[in-house]
Amino acid sequence: MLHRKANAGFTLIEVLIAMTLLGIMVVLLFSSMKICADSWQKGEDKITEVNDVAVVxxxxxxxxxxxxxxxxxxxxxxKVFAFRGKSQELQFVSAFPASAKKSGLQLFSLKLINDGDGQLIQVSITPFYPVAEGEEWRKEEITLLRHVRNFSFSYFGLDESQPEGLWQDDWLEKETPPRLVKIKIGRDDGSFWPEMIVELKAVGLSNNLLTDEGQAAAEAAAIEGEQ
Known part of the structure; x- marks a missing residue:
């Protein structure tokens, strides 16, 4: 007598259980991938922020x-003094290092502008000395930093009412540069940017005109900016 071989297969319950487990595994897999992607993006954003701070x-x-x-x-x-500073604009003359392709003194102009996608700090660079006849006046515009919420300068130097020196919102109609320049920057994302205080190395007569109190105040302000 011949016996028919029973067909091997899965029951409906087993199929439903398998599909449920597969669904859970897929959800866990994609959740883990999303967490990894978010962590990676946060790391990239942090690196970009650190690079932006370093560049500025x-x-x-x-x-x-x-x-x-x-x-x-x-x-x-x-006839005007080349160093001119306002609360959101600054102009000064400096030179590129010897390794740079640009040679000679350059006039740097910084200002905060709106390009439609937000505010940015723009740097315009032009040769300081007049060009020879027949040559082209080369002006270069560079974006120093994007996504800027606020941007301001203040200047430490002598004042007739304060011989020891004080911080001022602008530096116009002067015959010497300030001793220190403070830069404040705020980003659109609210990230923390410490104040930068830059000491000018070639301040001409201002070093000799500062009183002992002014010298001490300038040094204290410079140390505060480095911390």
């Missing part, structure tokens, strides 16, 4: 700290 800090340390106390006296009708 290096810019001011390399260029602003070596600003030259020069006069723009190429025209007798418009």
């Amino acid at each position: 800090y290096q810019f001011f340390q390399h260029h602003l700290s070596t600003a030259k106390p020069l006069w723009d006296d190429f025209s007798e009708e418009n």
Whole structure:
């Protein structure tokens, strides 16, 4: 007598259990991937933020700290001191390092502008000395930092009412550069940016005119900025 072989297979209950377990595993897998992606993005954002701080800090340390106390006296009708500072704008003369392709003194102009996607700090660089006849006046515009909420300068130097020196919101109609420049930057994401205080190395007569109290105040302000 022949016996028919029973068909092997899964019951409906077993299929439902398997599908449920598979669904749970897929959810756990994608959750883990999302956590890893978020952690990676946060790490990338932190690296970008650190790089932004380093780039801005290096810019001011390399260029602003070596600003030259020069006069723009190429025209007798418009003789002004090259260093001019406002609360959100700054102009000074400095030079690129020897390794850079640009040579000679350059006029740096910084200001906060709106490009439609938000505010950014723009740097304009032009040769300080007039170009020879027939040559092109080369102006270069560089974005120093994007996504800026607020940006301001203040200047430490002598004042007629305060011989020991004090912080001022602008530096106009002066004949010497300030001793210190303080830079405050706020980002759109609310990230913390410490105040930067840059000491100008070539301050001309201002070093000799500062009283002992002013010298001590300047040194204290500079130390505060380094901390």
